[in-house]
Amino acid sequence: MRTPTPTPAPVSAAPAPSRRLALGVLATGLLMTVLDGSIVTVAMPAIQSDLGFGPAEISWVVNAYLVAFGALLLLAGRLGDLIGRRKMFLAGIALFTAASLLAGAAGSPGVLVAARFLQGAGSAMSSAVGLGILVTLFTEERERARAIAAFSFTGAAGASLGQVLGGVLTDALAWNWIFLINLPIGVATLLAALRALPADRGPGLRAGADAGGALLVTSGLTAGIYAVVTIEEYGTGSAHTLGFGALSVALLAGFLVRQAKAAHPLVPLRILRSRNVAGANAVQMLMVAALFSFQVLVALYLQKVLGYGAAGTGFAMLPAALVIGAVSLGASARLVARFGERNVLLTGLVLLVGALGLLTRVPVRASYATDLLPVMLLAAGFGLALPALTSLAMSGAEESDAGLASGLFNTTQQIGMALGVAVLSTLAAARTEFLTEAGRPAAEALTGGYRLAFGIGTGLLLAALAVAALVLRGPAAGGPETRAPSVGPRLTAP
Secondary structure, eight states: OOOOOOOOOOOOOOOHHHHHHHHHHHHHHHHHHHHHHHHTGGGHHHHHHHHTOOTTTTTHHHHHHHHHHHHHHHHHHHHHHHHOHHHHHHHHHHHHHHHHHHHHTOOSHHHHHHHHHHHHHHHHHHHHHHHHHHHHHOOSHHHHHHHHHHHHHHHHHHHHHHHHHHHHHHHHSOTTHHHHTHHHHHHHHHHHHHHHSOOOOOOOGGGTOOHHHHHHHHHHHHHHHHHHHTHHHHOTTSHHHHHHHHHHHHHHHHHHHHHHHOSSOSSOGGGGGSHHHHHHHHHHHHHHHHHHIIIIIHHHHHHHTSOOOHHHHHHHTHHHHHHHHHHIIIIIHHHHHHHOHHHHHHHHHHHHHHHHHHHTTOOSSOOIIIIIHHHHHHTHHHHHHHHHHHHHHTTTOOGGGHHHHHHHHHHHHHHHHHHHHHHHHHHHHHHHHHHHHTTOOHHHHHHHHHHHHHHHHHHHHHHHHHHHHHHSOOHHHHTHHHHSOOOSSSOOOO
């Protein structure tokens, strides 16, 4: 007979100013990690030249971060539930800040790659529990919707801002400053978090310290993400890719079997019984994979085809960040309150389908005003989709599982990103190579590759739209589960 998992005492509602400060702390922590994921991309040539990275090695400046981040999110989220989410958040910010100092001072490729791995681990620890802390602080429906909108905006717009900031810092100072700028922000975030985040006490490691399960899930995610991020180097059908992919599947299958039988599972499978939790995570994976083609390939198109510089590329994509922010902060919470998360999500996905659909026709000699600016404005759909999706993903979690639900949501985001990077960039490169061998000019061949990726991204968004329409429950069908996340004092079982 299984012993019931103890439920930690609900976090008492803090006064409004304290909760706003806590939201600012959580958003700043998220912003640092999101910026760090995108700010590096524009500085890669300078890093390669200065530290002497080889052509195959330079990708590990990004890959080391992605592997650590994606592999540790689920474990960090569950451990946060067990030992306290505040402790996990503080430890993550401290590790990320220290690793940023190491990265900024790196004098060799090995040191920088190791620092990036530690940054990814710190990011996983803080990101995995951030959303769980937020939904236990904001328990009133409209307040929570506004808080999630602000939190989602930070993640959505941070990547675009990272490209602008990365280009400016690299051009004006040196690549080291893209890491060193984290030091004052990290220290300030730590000090504010000590004051603003309420102390919470989890049931302890005995309530779910499944060491074998932790080893299986972390190893499985590591193998899977490693297989995905190295597809471009080894090829989709290579023994390397298929071998690590098969190993990942086997380890994760073993993990699921263990969790179904364990008396104190690391990840209670009850969290996946909610259609909204499972469906929202599936939709997010598809959506994020598709939007890689917008976030990264549009930037490459601007630079390699239209001849934009690093800073110019960032500023060209800034309208997308601005409209996402305007919609996330100004309209999404009110729309969710009136029409429900599911309907707002579907509307956002339709707008995003339109954005990538327009990109499938982008010409070699494009006009920014007529060919690209409308796409940037349609990115407003992300400002609608992400807050609604976040609410749905947290809607079926009990308070004792808030960190786990948050970690799961971040994990599927990272897996979607890794899949988008691997699949869309590989197919775009293959199409470009085919057109080049057929005698097409370089700019036309590159554009042809990007168009193919945009088309596949559009297909992924249509699949996300279908899953959202068929699986997720609206207010009428789903009842209380879909109107607001159930985490907090008012708990409902999934």
